[in-house]
Amino acid sequence: xxxxxxxxxxxxxxxxxxxxxxxxxxxxxxxxxxxxxxxxxxxxxxxxxxxxxxxxxxxxxxxxxxxxxxxxxxxxxxxxxxxxxxxxxxxxxxxxxxxxxxxxxxxxxxxxxxxxxxxxxxxxxxxxxxxxxxxx
Numbered sequence: 001x002x003x004x005x006x007x008x009x010x011x012x013x014x015x016x017x018x019x020x021x022x023x024x025x026x027x028x029x030x031x032x033x034x035x036x037x038x039x040x041x042x043x044x045x046x047x048x049x050x051x052x053x054x055x056x057x058x059x060x061x062x063x064x065x066x067x068x069x070x071x072x073x074x075x076x077x078x079x080x081x082x083x084x085x086x087x088x089x090x091x092x093x094x095x096x097x098x099x100x101x102x103x104x105x106x107x108x109x110x111x112x113x114x115x116x117x118x119x120x121x122x123x124x125x126x127x128x129x130x131x132x133x134x135x136x
Contacts, residue, residue, distance in 0.1 A: 004093055006110060007046045010117045010132030012039035021121055021128035025080045025103060034059060042117060042132050051088070074099065 015036075022032040043054040049068040054061065066072055066088055074086035076099075084101030099106040108121040117132040 004095075004112050005046050006044045006051075006095065006112065006117065008044060008134045009136045010042040010044070011135050012041060013116065013131040013133050015128065015130040017126065017128045018130075021123055021126040024123040024126035027080055040130075042119075044117075 018036050019032055022035060027035070038057045038059055041056045043052075043056060045052040045054075051064075051066055051068060053064045055063075064074070066086070069087070069089045071085055071087045074084050076082045076084060082101055082103070084099040084103075084106065086097060086099045088095060088097045090096070093111055095110040097107045097109065103123045105125070106123045108119060111118050115134045117134065119130040119132070121128045121130075
């Protein structure tokens with residue numbers, strides 16, 4: 001278990017390379033344009049080994065509810081229509097998610113620096129980054 005408790009509400013600060021990441025997931029150009037314009041917020045609820053991560057936008061919300069260290073089937077229908085076997089666990093101070101399925105090297109990691117929540121998402125060879133500021 002990490003020293004960090006990620007619980008809180010985070011507002012969007014910035015993102016990099018989102019279009020390339022979405023291309024790697026075979027997202028069509030119209031949806032990529034919409035997603036790249038969104039400024040999502042994150043709400044994280046961490047209670048022991050149980051976590052809920054909510055990605056909140058004006059377009060569509062996505063909730064991820066899981067137990068740390070336990071593989072589960074994740075329905076990514078709202079994202080790219082796929083399902084994958086997902087495991088989320090702490091590695092040091094980083095929360096690491098591995099998503100096994102059709103796309104190679106798919107997953108993400110979260111970490112905290114000061115009041116900033118960092119998110120790095122990977123799929124195939126693409127890497128996108130988002131930064132959020134803790135507001136409560």
